[in-house]
Amino acid sequence: MSKIEIKNLSFGYDGQAKPLFAGANFILDSQWKLGLVGRNGRGKTTLLRLLQGQLPYQGTIQQQQQFSYFPQPISDKSQLTVDVLAEISTAQQWQLEREMSQLGLAADLLWRPFNTLSGGEQTKVLLTVLFIEDGVFPLIDEPTNHLDLAGRQQVAAYLQQKRQGFIVVSHDRHFLNEVTDHTLAIEKNQISSYQGNFAVYEAQKQRSDTSEQAQNSQLKKDIGRLKQTAAEKAKWSQAREGDKYGDPHKKGSGAVYDTGFIGARAARTMKRSKHLAQRMATEIDDKEKLLKNIEQIEPLTMAFQPSHQQRLLTVTDLQLSYAQQPLFQPLSFELQQGQRVALVGPNGAGKSTIVHQLLGQFSGQVSGTIQRPQHLQISYVHQDYEDNHGTLSDFAKLQKLDYQAFLNNLHKLGMPRAVFNTRIELMSMGQRKKVELAKSLSLPAELYIWDEPLNYLDVFNQEQLEQLLLMVQPTMLLIEHDQTFIEHVATKIVSLK
CATH class of the missing domain: 1.10.287 (Helix Hairpins)
Incomplete structure (x- = not known):
């Protein structure tokens, strides 16, 4: 058992109005399974980098740990997976296979090119090397972003059975409650530690x-x-x-x-x-x-326009296939006015593909039908939003957005006004996700289709969205792996098999 002791830690990036940390003091125990939480931009990843000695700082960090970090940088993703892991670890093949079996991965994945693995498989493969070497303290940064519900449960079970401590950053509340026994919160004006998981922290906060x-x-x-x-x-x-x-x-x-x-x-x-x-x-x-540590979470706005149609979608015996290989068993469901239907299923089951077919973007084989009213106004949050680029002003004109409502929602989501002049392609992934989400909120629509809206969003943003959806009661088709969010907002769950 050893301690990680931080004394009078101060750090800020050049150009920031105020430092991320100013005279911070706290002590961590290497045996803790610690959840690191806080709003986007508060310095969670920065703190992990400071622990690893990757950034200059004032104050002292006393520790006797050798750290391992997830996600590890990969120089060439076209290599075989076994060669990728050999670059970032000295683990033996039998050790890798042992850890992979605990995460539900087949050993033959080692002999496939890394870039052919799904996002969830890549995540789990990279997690296997964190706990193999003795005396190494894992720092795990956002492991749930590309994991489906089953994958999150597998990773949670994997971390639960580990005897050594670690620090994990995640915005999935259910996941944090499953895997942590202590919480370090980077709050508005202080850093506080709590004995207990996220639920304990939330109640005390x-x-x-x-x-x-x-x-x-x-x-x-x-x-x-x-x-x-x-x-x-x-x-x-x-x-x-x-x-x-x-x-x-x-x-x-x-x-x-x-x-x-x-x-x-x-x-x-x-x-x-x-x-x-x-x-x-x-x-x-x-x-x-003395007016200090309460987080200000402003209510978002949504340009929902209820349809005069009672039934917006009727899906009957739908089956989508590539090369004559069906992605899922025939599927039937209805989406009524005011319902929020959550599509759930493992990665690769075809959830996003159903959305692509609904929007006329699927090029494979189709059997069954999707019926919808003509001229249905749809607002869509893409899972992949790499095409968003340019200034916010130009983007709003291109998307035909109410510019003021768009900026107001961005600010309420926690984007600093100083970032408003930054081109979208130069923003962080969390900021780019907020642009995509604010776009959808600002578009007048009868039906909202959101494909994994919570990736890169902090817990406070998630609570904002929950409050908004429960207040506005929009009609929505939702794809999301966060169990807590689905339980709170979905009125109906449709499972793909």
Whole structure:
């Protein structure tokens, strides 16, 4: 058992208005199965890089660990998988096969080119090398992004049975609850550690926020009262200063004979007023610094336009095939006005392919039917949004978006206004995902089709979307592997077999 001790850690990227970390102090135990959580942009991946000594910083990081990191950089994805793993690990083949079997992977995947594996298979293959070498502490950054529900359950079971500790970053709440026993939260103004999984953290954070909200409410009242009193004193002092000159509009004001007395009194009053104003400014500043750690999660907007049609989709005995090989058994379901149907099934089962057929983009063999109203307005969140490019302004014009609503939703999703001038192709993956999502929210539509909308989004964004969908009750076809999200928002689940 060893400790990772961080003392007075400060770090910020060039050009940032404020540092990511300023004098941070915390201690981690290498035996913990630690979930690292926090909003996008708070520095979760940066902290993992700091632990590995990849970035310069102020303060000290005391640790005796050798770290292994996921996802590992791959120089040539066209190599055989066994050669890819040999580049990033000294593991023996029998060790790799042992770990692969625990993750439900066939050993013959080692002899296939890495780039022919599915995203889920690549994720699980790369995870196998993290726990093989003794004395290595795994840092696991977003392992669930390309995993289906079954894959997430396999990886969760795999991590549960490991005796050694690790740090894992994930926005899948159910996954974190399954695999972690401690939580480190990078919050708005502090870094806090909790004994327990994400559910424990969330409950304790809610109690803390409730207490802080009451304190903040009183502080805001105090600040308002202080500001009003300071303004009144300054106004009264200025009025007294004017007394020594008399009121030129009033006859016989008598101000001339007592100018000295009034002037001296006004000067004393002005001095006291300035001292009081300075004292109040200091008190206001001190109180405003106490308004701290509550996350502001603003409600999103959605341009949903209910259809006059009650039934928007009727799928009857649908089967899609490539080269005469069916992707799934014949499928039938209906989508009624106000329903949110979740399509679930393993990676490769054909969920996205059904969407492609619905949008007229499938080139394989089709049997069965999909019936839908003519001229149905659809808003679509793509799983792959690499084609989004250019400035936000040009993108909004191309997509025929309400530009102000588009920007408002982007800001509410947590994108800093400073990023608004960045070209989309130069943004981070999380920021690009928010562009795709804000686009869909801003498009007037009768039916929303969202293909894995939660990838790269933090827990707070997920809660924003949950609240929005439960409030607006749009008609939706949803593909998502996050079990908690599906349980909260779906009104109907359709499984592909």
